[in-house]
Amino acid sequence: MAKISVFGAGTWGLAIAILLDQNGHDVTVWSAREADLAPLLAHREHAKLPGVPIRESITLTGDLEQAATAGTDLMVLAVASIYTRSIARRLKPYVRQDQVVVNVSKGIEEGTLCTLAEQIREELPQADVAVLSGPSHAEEVSRNMPTACVVGALSKKTAEYVQNLFMSPVFRVYTSPDILGIELGGSLKNVIALAAGMADGLGYGDNTKAALITRGMAEIARLGIAMGARAETLYGLSGIGDLIVTCASVHSRNRRAGVLIGQGATMQEAMDQVQMVVEGVYSAKAGRALAEKYQITMPIIEQVNQVLFEDKPAAQAVGQLMTRDRTQEHFSLPWD
Numbered sequence: 001m002a003k004i005s006v007f008g009a010g011t012w013g014l015a016i017a018i019l020l021d022q023n024g025h026d027v028t029v030w031s032a033r034e035a036d037l038a039p040l041l042a043h044r045e046h047a048k049l050p051g052v053p054i055r056e057s058i059t060l061t062g063d064l065e066q067a068a069t070a071g072t073d074l075m076v077l078a079v080a081s082i083y084t085r086s087i088a089r090r091l092k093p094y095v096r097q098d099q100v101v102v103n104v105s106k107g108i109e110e111g112t113l114c115t116l117a118e119q120i121r122e123e124l125p126q127a128d129v130a131v132l133s134g135p136s137h138a139e140e141v142s143r144n145m146p147t148a149c150v151v152g153a154l155s156k157k158t159a160e161y162v163q164n165l166f167m168s169p170v171f172r173v174y175t176s177p178d179i180l181g182i183e184l185g186g187s188l189k190n191v192i193a194l195a196a197g198m199a200d201g202l203g204y205g206d207n208t209k210a211a212l213i214t215r216g217m218a219e220i221a222r223l224g225i226a227m228g229a230r231a232e233t234l235y236g237l238s239g240i241g242d243l244i245v246t247c248a249s250v251h252s253r254n255r256r257a258g259v260l261i262g263q264g265a266t267m268q269e270a271m272d273q274v275q276m277v278v279e280g281v282y283s284a285k286a287g288r289a290l291a292e293k294y295q296i297t298m299p300i301i302e303q304v305n306q307v308l309f310e311d312k313p314a315a316q317a318v319g320q321l322m323t324r325d326r327t328q329e330h331f332s333l334p335w336d
């Protein structure tokens, strides 16, 4: 039995805590917001995960020191990505040399363009930072629906350590050395999911969705490979796997926000209605900045930015994508 603390009591932090508790570990969950903690303690249930009990064996606390000192074997970061750096900084006094810290959130920092693992490494240089990602909605993981993810770490030993803690008959974990690829796939797919949702909101069909997923994947792969990620990772669970689930699922926060925008809501109205973090809104700007930095054409991500931040109607954005200059599907394919 390992002693594990989970920082972040949103749907994902709690689904992870429930999984790790079922695996027999001693789990403490820290909630950033007092207002979130009280109903969790009172009802032992998260409002967005109805019917899923948070067992008494899981300790819920708002005391950061209590949680930090409880997670001697593993610390899991599950806060909305805009808080990852500040929480890592606050954890510094409690993190020992080589402490394994697993980030399960998805995002890229707007100003620095750092991935979340890069931010955590900057704030906690003593930590052994890993990431866990893949097609894994909290609504399904917390209800024991078979799910597969990938854990990335600098060493095989750490990746296998985390794999062992998370693996269960309903949660299969693969290992990988490609942390960057895992993080880029996980954060950029959220931007494409916004576009897929917009298409749904506009009343378009499956053809449009399939086109956005496939061409969105091409954009993510072009950028990821230019940044040093492995193509295999981008076409794996944390890349195409997560892109498919996010663009298609009724559970997706990003797709849902896109639907509302496609139906005429503003970005802020959509975020307020979803009531859970819509990471694609933050990753959109970072994706655009990375495209510029690495000189990569990312037309879907560009159009999503224009809809979110420049008041472009979603229908006009789709129209512009459809009427771009005609081109070859894959430039790397020769004609003879």
Ligand SMILES: NC(=O)C1=CN([C@@H]2O[C@H](COP(=O)(O)OP(=O)(O)OC[C@H]3O[C@@H](n4cnc5c(N)ncnc54)[C@H](O)[C@@H]3O)[C@@H](O)[C@H]2O)C=CC1
Pocket (backbone or CB within 6 Å): 007, 008, 009, 010, 011, 012, 013, 030, 031, 032, 033, 078, 079, 080, 081, 083, 087, 104, 105, 106, 107, 136, 137, 138, 139, 275, 276, 277, 279
């Ligand atoms: N929900 C899901 O199915 C999955 C979510 N993720 C990722 O996990 C992360 C968290 O997502 P959810 O739990 O769904 O979000 P949520 O909207 O349910 O919860 C928000 C999270 O942010 C934290 N938070 C809020 N205010 C904070 C503050 N001032 N300081 C520090 N932390 C604060 C909360 O404690 C909570 O962990 C996101 O990056 C998301 O993309 C990844 C895989 C699956």
Ligand SMILES: O=C(CO)COP(=O)(O)O
Pocket (backbone or CB within 6 Å): 106, 134, 135, 136, 137, 190, 193, 242, 245, 246, 251, 252, 253, 254, 255
């Ligand atoms: O990353 C996630 C699921 O893997 C959560 O984001 P969505 O809810 O938008 O899909």
